[in-house]
Amino acid sequence: MTSIDSSLNLSNTERQREARRVVQSSFLGSVLEFYDFLLYGVAAALVFGPVFFSNLPPTVATVASLGTFAAGYLARPVGGIIFGHFGDRIGRKSMLLWSLSIMGAASCLVGLVPPESSIGPWGAVILVVLRLMQGVALGGEWGGATLMALEHADPKKRGYMAAFVNAGAPAGGIIGTLIMGLFSATLSEADFMSWGWRVPFLLSALMLALGLYIRLKVSESPLFIAAASQEDKGKTAAPIVAIVRSPRTILVVALACVASFALQSTITTFGLSYAVDQGSKREDVLFGFTIGQIAAIVLILAYARLSDRVGRRPVMIFGCIASIVLIYPMFELLKAGGIMFTALAFVVFCIGQNAIYGPMGAFISEQFPTGSRYTGASVGYQLASLVGAGFTPTIVASLYAASDRSIMPVLLLTGAISAISGVFLWLSKETLTRDLTK
Template identity: 40%
Template sequence: MEDVSERPSREGGGSGQGVRLRAFVAGLTGTSLEWYDFAVYSAASALVFGKLFFPSSDPLTSTLLAFSTYAVGYVSRPLGGFVFGRLGDVVGRKKVLVWTLTLIGAATVLIGCLPTQAAIGPAAPVLLVLLRFAQGVGVGGEWGGAVLLTSEHADEEHRGFWASAAQIGPPAGNLMANGALAALGALLTDHQFLTWGWRVAFLLSSVLVLFGLWIRSRLEETPVFQRLAESGERPEAPIREVLRTERRGLVAAVLGRVAPDVLYALFTVFVLTYATDRLGMARGKALTAVLIGSALQLVLIPLAGALSDRWNRRRMYLAGAVAAGVWPFVFFPMADTGSWGLLVVGVVLGLVVHSLLYGPQAAFVAEQFSERLRYTGSSLAYTLAGVIGGAVAPLVFTALLGSSGSWLPLAGYVAVTAVVTVTGVLLGRDGVRPAPAPGAPAPGGGVPQAASGPGRGR
């Protein structure tokens, strides 16, 4: 199998500062808007969908069924990764990102208009699943392009920071989604919120998506794809090439993403159910804890990305993975005290750990693939990891709690995923590019080649 690190790199020093900043804003804005759509569904799954679309005499069963539709959004991601990832390497990053934003926005608005089971019977949950599937397809094609939109405009020495723009999207979208739901919950009675209030958060997506489309339509194509298009080096069958020539990078990137997905599902989705059903806390208090942690991530994620440019990226990722495996064993005893303050501290520190992984993740994943296959490889890694990580996490958490009545199996589950991610990071390659000798040209006429060892700095 060909080693990505031995391929000549043709990436130059990146675009100008102004272009990089516009790309950063476009990547951040687009993914924030799309994750608003995705996160508002996640929160609604925990709070209202079980009652409206999957009514049952057992609240835990209703929640479990609602989380199963949450998982559909992850299961459908690989289709988006296959379709849009391939197109991103063939027709360009910018066009595909406009398409994915439109798809997710349309699906979310339609969910806000969807009749419940009480109104149209079994057709309601079926339509909900179909629209959730469409959301997942769009998100599956979004992440890889958003990462490349910023990282391919960036210089080598600051790739971790610039690529983190796409990583800020999930907490920013989660913050907006939970903020909207919390505000609606505070302004409306429980009956009003359950009857029609939750729909407002979905319908707001129409305004946000129009703004996101405007931002992305004004951005130029990345210089890397422009060079590939001009040289005629765009791949004809990128999926087949990734599976044939870059399997190690794909496996490393997939495994490296599992623990962050599960950890994020725990501290932004399942914690809402745990706090309200298990601890008896008010819905608003549980949402507030998530909002505080998400707000802090807006700063921590780009900071972690920047630190990975100064330190070794893999070692930083490994430290985050170990902390991810340990923290749930501390968090659950804190939460079980019933103290809202300790719940907030536990959620915030859990999302701090997640930031250590999520900040450098975009650059780490992109660096596993050659530039001509980077959209396809990154999208496949992102979506396949989502299926085995985030897709089943709320279901597993709910099922483990229901069967055991204890938090220990939940913490053990996170610890297992942390071991999986450590394995992936050890398989992965560093993005370190050693400087050439004074006066010597960089290999391949571009920047220096990537090293496969730990090396210095990143």
């Protein structure tokens, strides 16, 4: 208990320094987790179809490979409940170490799965199991990392500090996509499809070691410590019970955020394959996507900082409206092809989606009391990700194939989901000034 007690007695200067260290740790840990999770999405869109479903027609193979991608989203709420329970009971930090370890191990193993030509359909089965492990890990990662940043932060900077976790998602996507793009550009098609795509997954071992080293050095959340010292754990209900007793908050939060995930998963999977299908080179699409992700990091933090001034809801509602308006121009730019138009398409996409995603960490977390905040934030976020992203790429790809490769059903679906989120954001409570010590 010595290290925990000492963290409560820091001076203001020391507390600010520790807050910066925690935010850096949350950001870098998120980068590593999302590198693994989103790398799978890129591989599902561009590689897994011909490698693990080579006996199917190309369009059907893409739908099948995106189906394995969806498995991770099914597991994320489970991870949120498990890690959230123990994170609310024994602390945020230890759960983050476990989530990172599970994610790193699963991703390394993805790089070792034999192709269909070697073990038949068992390769796809193994992929699904490993994707489920990734989902469980990420289900616990986001809530813990966000709360560590939020609960160490100055109350006037909570949105901005918490947003570094969400900024880790595009940063991880940049690293994964850039590495995958480099191998795609420098290797022959045969070598890339045979072994080149596996190397980025195997590099997860190095990232796992780095992430664990960073996370071992940060202190536990001061708000959790203060709350834990006042609670009788034998008499308080399990965090998930407290959340279920008031389901309206979870449902409103999840539906308010669902558009962000639907848009993100559509673009990071179907959008990539759509651009290639329209004639763009795979490496041009990957590098264009990377440029878009750089813009995403800047916009996520900018929108989050704005939300610390005007509130979470106004910024996020703007994001829903902008997404509806900009989704058609984005697909037209992808259709035009070439690295410049592809990059611009992904930047245009970020203008709307990141306005929802940037303030989301604070918006969700501020809805719940400290004793059940890890569970509530994790379940709310992961339900939004499951509903919004779990099957959206598969549905979108199926609609595209069934409509004779027309993009109109995709536009209508994503527009409708964005409108739904806008309505529930309007119905939700503003949390900018909420006192998190209560």
